[in-house]
Amino acid sequence: MGKIVAVTGNEAVAEALRQINPDVCAAYPITPATDLMQRFSGFIANGKVDTQMVLVESEHSAMSACIGASAAGGRVATATSSQGMALMWEMLYIAAGDRLPIVMPLVNRALSAPLNIHGDHSDGMGARDTGWIQLYSENAQEAYDNTIQAFRIAEHLDIRLPAMVCMDGFIVSHSIERVEYVDDDKVKKFVGKFKTVNPLLDIDKPKSYGPLILTDLYHEYKRAQHEVMTKVADVVLEVADDFEKMTGRRYDLFEKYRMSDAEIAIVVMSSAAGTTKDIIDEYRKKGVKIGLIKPRLFRPFPFKEIANALKKVKAVTVLDRADSFGGYGPLYYEICGAVMSLENKPLMINKIFGLGGRDYLPDQAEYVIDELVKIAKSGKVKTIKEYIGVKE
Amino acid sequence: MSKKFWEKLPAGSVVLEAGSAAKFKTGGWRSMRPKWIEENCIQCMFCWMYCPDMSVKVNAEGKRAEFDYEYCKGCGICALECPGKKGVKAIVMEEEGK
Numbered sequence: 348m349g350k351i352v353a354v355t356g357n358e359a360v361a362e363a364l365r366q367i368n369p370d371v372c373a374a375y376p377i378t379p380a381t382d383l384m385q386r387f388s389g390f391i392a393n394g395k396v397d398t399q400m401v402l403v404e405s406e407h408s409a410m411s412a413c414i415g416a417s418a419a420g421g422r423v424a425t426a427t428s429s430q431g432m433a434l435m436w437e438m439l440y441i442a443a444g445d446r447l448p449i450v451m452p453l454v455n456r457a458l459s460a461p462l463n464i465h466g467d468h469s470d471g472m473g474a475r476d477t478g479w480i481q482l483y484s485e486n487a488q489e490a491y492d493n494t495i496q497a498f499r500i501a502e503h504l505d506i507r508l509p510a511m512v513c514m515d516g517f518i519v520s521h522s523i524e525r526v527e528y529v530d531d532d533k534v535k536k537f538v539g540k541f542k543t544v545n546p547l548l549d550i551d552k553p554k555s556y557g558p559l560i561l562t563d564l565y566h567e568y569k570r571a572q573h574e575v576m577t578k579v580a581d582v583v584l585e586v587a588d589d590f591e592k593m594t595g596r597r598y599d600l601f602e603k604y605r606m607s608d609a610e611i612a613i614v615v616m617s618s619a620a621g622t623t624k625d626i627i628d629e630y631r632k633k634g635v636k637i638g639l640i641k642p643r644l645f646r647p648f649p650f651k652e653i654a655n656a657l658k659k660v661k662a663v664t665v666l667d668r669a670d671s672f673g674g675y676g677p678l679y680y681e682i683c684g685a686v687m688s689l690e691n692k693p694l695m696i697n698k699i700f701g702l703g704g705r706d707y708l709p710d711q712a713e714y715v716i717d718e719l720v721k722i723a724k725s726g727k728v729k730t731i732k733e734y735i736g737v738k739e
Numbered sequence: 740m741s742k743k744f745w746e747k748l749p750a751g752s753v754v755l756e757a758g759s760a761a762k763f764k765t766g767g768w769r770s771m772r773p774k775w776i777e778e779n780c781i782q783c784m785f786c787w788m789y790c791p792d793m794s795v796k797v798n799a800e801g802k803r804a805e806f807d808y809e810y811c812k813g814c815g816i817c818a819l820e821c822p823g824k825k826g827v828k829a830i831v832m833e834e835e836g837k
Contacts, residue, residue, distance in 0.1 A: 446751030507750060545753045553757035560752055567745035568752050575750075 349528045349594070356484075356519035359491035359526045360426070360452045360512070361386035365396055366534040367498055369450075370421035370541070373401035373412035377431035378464045379516040380454040384426050406431040410438035410449075417447035418556045420546025422502070425449065428516060429456035429470045436474075442509045443478025444572065445556055446544075448501035449509040451479075452494060455617070455668075456516040457703040465704020466516035468616070468669040471645070472677040478572060480510040480579055481646040483616045485602075487524040490514040492596060493643075495529065498538045499586045505578055507544055513645075515618040515668075517704060529594055537593055576647040583644055600649040602641040603656055605631060609638030611719040612657060612693075614682050615666035616642050619700070619707045623666075626712035637716055642678070650685040657686055661723040662694040664715050668701045675732050694722055697732045711736050765792075769813035771832045773806055779829035786817035786830060 484490040501510040587598040620641040667676020679697035794811035796804040
């Protein structure tokens with residue numbers, strides 16, 4: 348067993364980065380990710396890693412420098428949050444389109460306006476279509492474990508795509524929890540030596556990144572990019588198997604909690620899943636057959652597997668910690684997309700919760716379950732989309 | 740099974756062939772054409788230095804040669820920078836097709 352420590356989510360992820368020792372890290376501070384990179388730059392200053400830190404003037408430059416370093420042939424990492432990632436936006440697409448395996452912890456935080464520094468998923472959901480792999484973490488342990496696995500997934504020779512490791516700002520990033528670390532040598536062995544693919548610094552074989560490709564081939568390159576995404580889930584599972592062998596901790600594309608005989612279900616990501624599981628346990632004691640699905644791999648989304656997990660369920664509430672104004676919450680669309688393939692589709696309800704770090708409390712989970720029970724019994728849905736935990 | 744066309748494309752649209760830009764002739768973009776007037780040329784090579792492409796050619800003796808009109812896009816930087824002989828330009832811009 349590894350060392351057991353009491354650390355914050357940021358501290359745990361910084362520790363994972365120390366153990367992996369990337370070649371280059373270009374970063375710009377932003378709450379709540381600042382503390383993560385501050386800790387990591389401490390490791391650099393103290394000679395614990397030999398990472399080349401590039402201090403830049405913005406997140407746009409941070410991602411640009413990461414792209415350059417990755418194309419050059421280095422193992423590259425950065426971290427950001429909210430507005431920081433919003434400023435990276437155009438570069439995120441380039442990192443993915445150029446097939447560069449950059450790993451980026453994203454400490455999920457609300458987007459302005461109004462200005463808010465607390466946790467919700469608006470930033471990560473906004474990057475849904477960038478072509479990055481996205482893993483979401485419930486707690487500090489998962490954030491640490493996902494970071495280690497993300498390097499293996501992103502750098503896999505069949506994949507070579509950038510990956511984001513998401514954890515809830517403050518709720519996870521700044522809360523002290525019990526975390527079990529993996530020993531340094533084991534992590535290094537697990538992640539392995541970085542393998543370059545078409546490195547720019549191989550000057551004997553000159554090459555160019557980022558050409559202009561118009562109507563003749565752009566469509567084909569995007570087709571190829573889609574194809575790579577279809578291979579990610581298998582690699583995520585393969586890496587999870589190896590991770591389980593090393594640590595005993597099992598990861599999947601999503602977590603199923605008390606789903607085997609469930610008649611109603613809640614789908615929710617990240618830290619809110621923990622609170623929901625506690626309330627599910629209470630309702631199970633009362634005989635309510637309720638289960639939970641917590642997506643871990645959000646991009647690419649495991650449609651088939653989630654549909655299979657929901658095929659016997661009568662009604663589902665999807666809890667979104669982000670909104671698409673004028674639409675439904677982004678996770679709701681994914682689950683609707685998944686259940687479309689089912690012969691018996693469950694009734695689908697969407698709740699928006701916890702924006703800008705609003706606490707998700709047990710009474711909100713109880714409200715959701717009470718409503719689900721009624722809907723499953725009556726077969727009728729009054730309101731599809733509703734904000735919960737709102738001051739009225 | 741044989742691979743589909745799009746499966747054979749290099750990952751990440753990386754161009755693996757060095758110097759392949761030479762295959763893409765860009766002279767057709769030009770609307771203004773630089774004209775070299777040899778008698779006004781003092782061989783300062785400013786045009787060669789300032790050309791953002793490689794459209795000013797140099798001959799075997801290291802002297803200024805004719806423009807490469809297959810790549811010159813007619814930006815006019817050479818004409819602007821040309822000091823000429825006693826203030827008389829050795830490069831002037833003319834409308835293409837005139």
